Amino acid sequence: MENWKKKIATFLISQTVSLLGSTLVMYTIMWYITLGTQSALMMTIYVLCTFIPSLIMSPFAGVWADRLNRKMLMITADLLIAFVTLIIAVLFFFDIKDIWIIFIITVIRSIGQTIHHPAVSAVYPQIVPKESLVKVQGISQGISSASMVLLPLLAGLLFSIIPIEYVFMIDVVTAVIAVSVLLKFVKLPKHKAEENKEEIKYLDDIKKGLKYVFSHYLVFRIILFGFLFMVLVAAPSFLTYLQVARVFGPETWRLSLLEAFFGTGMFIGSIIITTWGGFKNKLITFFLAYIAIGIGTMGLGIPFNFYFYIGVWLVVGLFISISNPILVGLIQAKVEPEFxxxxxxxxxxxxxxxxxxxxxxxxxxxxxxxxxxxILLSGVGMAILAIIPLINKRLLKEGF
Structure with a gap:
């Protein structure tokens, strides 16, 4: 096996172990809030606690990923998340289970994840040859998808049979294992800024990064498309659990089965994109997949039968899993390493x-x-939005 393949395999193992605990806790917290309150307001507060810290930290996290040791950034983020998860586990052990504690811990976990994500994304092109980036991203997506099949079922089982604090402890243990693997077995080459020990000038570095994004023809348009699309995605992404509880019933097994079907679709999509690689023009693959996601979301807006409903989620997951590696691989291949x-x-x-x-x-x-x-109307908007870029010939040329 080539050296880069051994290195990326070990790196993926560490990230998979970390993903195991984080995903269990994510589902557990969402279900704890959803089934415990059945309130859209509480879910909205949870979402804000997840995304507002990320909004504040993202510019700094990007600069750190470009300037500092990426392995140490990932380790620091993992340990921060593990530490606050340990705190909430201890509080729950002592029967201190107020909802505001969940929200505070969610804020801190969000900060750790925001630091972690750009560092991980920046590591792949540091190790993997350009021509293999989409396939490696497909494998990474496949691991995430497999976890989305198994972990909701496991989370649902654990949620039903053991106290929530024990689930939190699983995340602490997996974080320690992931950090140990990174420290002992993953050696990353130094990137240019790290090697030159370049001084961090936060305001200047953030400005340069934004200028680069807005001046890069492909990156700017993909980000604009993604922004508009994700506004519409908010409806099916965060109201699905409430929709299931209100339309079909608030049983935990329904949420577990929904996530398992979605994860199965993503796993199938990951296999397809890893073996196929998409059309020669990657952007055509990307936008066609998003049209299919929009059509699938329309189907979610017609929930006449639970098994039809989760079947549609499988199809949506499949096309999400096809589109994501294409996007990440394109960006990793087209963007200069220092940005x-x-x-x-x-x-x-x-x-x-x-x-x-x-x-x-x-x-x-x-x-x-x-x-x-x-959800039905948001699906209509998604499909229309994904059709528009296909008539932009200059943009499509960037897909090769």
Whole structure:
């Protein structure tokens, strides 16, 4: 096996272990709030606690990923998340279970994840040859997708049979294992800024990153598209659990099965994109997949049968899994290495802004307007939005 393949395999193992605990806690917290309150307002507050810290930290996280030791950034982020998760586990052990504690811990976990994500995204082009980036991203997506099949089922089982604090402790243990693997077995080459020990000038570095993003023809237009699309995605992304609880029933097994079907779709999509690689023009693959996501979301707005509903989620997951590796691989291949962290942080920032914006509209409305109708209309908007770039010939040329 080539050296870079061994290195990326070990790196993916560490990230998979970290993902295991984080995903279990994510589902557990969401279900704890959803099933415990059945309130759109509480879910909206949870979403804001997730995204507002990310909004504030994203510009700094991008600069750190471009300037500092990326491995140490990932380790620091993992340990921060593990530490606050340990705190909430201890509080729950002592039967201190106020909802505001969940919100505070969610804020700190969000900060850690915001630091972690651009560092991870910047590591791939540091190790992987350009021509293999999409396939490696497909493998990474496949691991995430497999976890989305198994972990909701595991989370649902654990949520039903053991106290929530024990689930939190699993995240602490997996974080320690992931950090140990990174420290002992993953050696990353120094990137240019790290090697030159360049001084961090936050305001100047953030300005340069933003200038690069706005002047880069492909990056700017993909970010604009993503921002508008994600505003619409807020409805199906964060109101699905409430929709299931209100339309079909508030049983935990329904939420577990929904996530398992969605994860199965993503896993199938990951296999397809890893083996196929997409059309020669990657942007055509990307936008066609997003049209399919929009059509699938329309189907979610017509929930006449639970098994039809989760089947549609499988299809949506499949096309999400096809589109994501294409996007990440394209950006990693087209962006200059010294800006990659900041570019991914801007992507994260746009997601951070767009989803809460959508939730600020859809969240309160969901207590007044039928959730299914809102999801149906958002799907129509998604499909139309994804068709428009396909008539831009100059943009499509960037897909090669």
């Amino acid at each position: 990659i962290g900041r570019v991914f942080s801007v992507f994260g920032l746009m997601n951070t802004i767009s989803l809460p914006l959508g939730m600020l509209v859809f969240g309160p409305l969901s207590d007044i307007v039928d959730i299914s109708l809102m």
